[in-house]
Amino acid sequence: MPELPEVEAYRMYVETALFESPIQKVELLREKVMKSDWKEFKKQTEGQRFISTKRIGKYLFMQLENKKWVLFHFGMTGKPEFYQSKEVQPKHSRLIIHFESGLKLSFVCMRLFGRVELVNSIEQYQKEHKLGIDALEVSQSDFSDYLSSRKAAVKTVLLHQNAFAGVGNWIADEVLFQSEIHPEIRAHKLTKKQLERIYDDLQEVLKIAVQKQANYHEFPEHFMVKERWGDGNCPKCGEELKRIVVGGRGTYLCENEQAG
DNA sequence: CGGCCTGTTTCCAA
DNA sequence: CTTGGAAACAGGCC
Numbered sequence A: 001m002p003e004l005p006e007v008e009a010y011r012m013y014v015e016t017a018l019f020e021s022p023i024q025k026v027e028l029l030r031e032k033v034m035k036s037d038w039k040e041f042k043k044q045t046e047g048q049r050f051i052s053t054k055r056i057g058k059y060l061f062m063q064l065e066n067k068k069w070v071l072f073h074f075g076m077t078g079k080p081e082f083y084q085s086k087e088v089q090p091k092h093s094r095l096i097i098h099f100e101s102g103l104k105l106s107f108v109c110m111r112l113f114g115r116v117e118l119v120n121s122i123e124q125y126q127k128e129h130k131l132g133i134d135a136l137e138v139s140q141s142d143f144s145d146y147l148s149s150r151k152a153a154v155k156t157v158l159l160h161q162n163a164f165a166g167v168g169n170w171i172a173d174e175v176l177f178q179s180e181i182h183p184e185i186r187a188h189k190l191t192k193k194q195l196e197r198i199y200d201d202l203q204e205v206l207k208i209a210v211q212k213q214a215n216y217h218e219f220p221e222h223f224m225v226k227e228r229w230g231d232g233n234c235p236k237c238g239e240e241l242k243r244i245v246v247g248g249r250g251t252y253l254c255e256n257e258q259a260g
Numbered sequence B: 001c002g003g004c005c006t007g008t009t010t011c012c013a014a
Numbered sequence C: 001c002t003t004g005g006a007a008a009c010a011g012g013c014c
Helices: A004-015 A038-045 A122-129 A140-148 A154-158 A169-179 A192-211 A225-230
Strands: A023-028 A050-056 A059-064 A069-073 A078-083 A093-099 A104-109 A115-119 A242-246 A249-253
Touching: A004 A050, A004 A059, A004 A078, A004 A192, A023 A038, A038 A115, A050 A122, A069 A078, A115 A122, A140 A154, A140 A192, A154 A169, A154 A192, A169 A192, A169 A225, A169 A249
Parallel strands: none
Antiparallel strands: A023 A093, A050 A059, A059 A069, A069 A115, A078 A104, A093 A104, A242 A249
8 A cells, every 4th residue: 555654654664673684586567567687686686685775755765785676566566475484474565685594575566566676875766767766755845836837626646756756646635735725726826824734744644654664554544545435524524525537547525615 | 258457668649 | 869648567456
């Protein structure tokens, strides 16, 4: 379930066992998820130990002793999963990292939208792929300037990964609900005050979701996302939530609270 | 069977 | 060249 908070939870999860033992071998079960040259990936990873991790938006980087990074991008349905040799391999495993200790790390990805690749430099990767800074790091003024420069629906602009990275479909909906902004308002038409409110709510939603390790059962009562996944009503006024499509994505809102 | 889904990339048109 | 919007990608679930 990978938006910024989910990927941060994955980062902490892999850190629980990632550094303990060197990689014995890597095994590719579905070529589709391997974005780098497989032979090169194998050569650069086998025998190496992981030494650190870094997350930017929805991208998880894991650094090796040789300073190269293994990048996991989870698409819509990906997740990392450790398992022991005697345990059954997780369903939809696409790539397995075998450690010398016998522990294995699976890149699980049901729909094959996720990708694994070898990255030489994160800065270079960000430049080449137009990946912005993490959404938790963006400043109020950069945030406002970017939204003001875009004519698309505000929800669509929040999903862009190139100015600030990590916002996905449910977070965009939740933030606009908290800010009482209709998702189809054009971003450049927002007032300074509205932009400030959206920024504050974005930071708040991200921080709470990270703190709860993206476990939405533990989200606060005033969050709309719980209702959204439970087919429910507005936590503020009780009105039934409405589903529309914005930028091709399912979008939930309360028409009372988010009139304009 | 049709519709839906937490994401990105690619293609096309303006 | 930039921007916005739609389609494509894949598999499982209801």
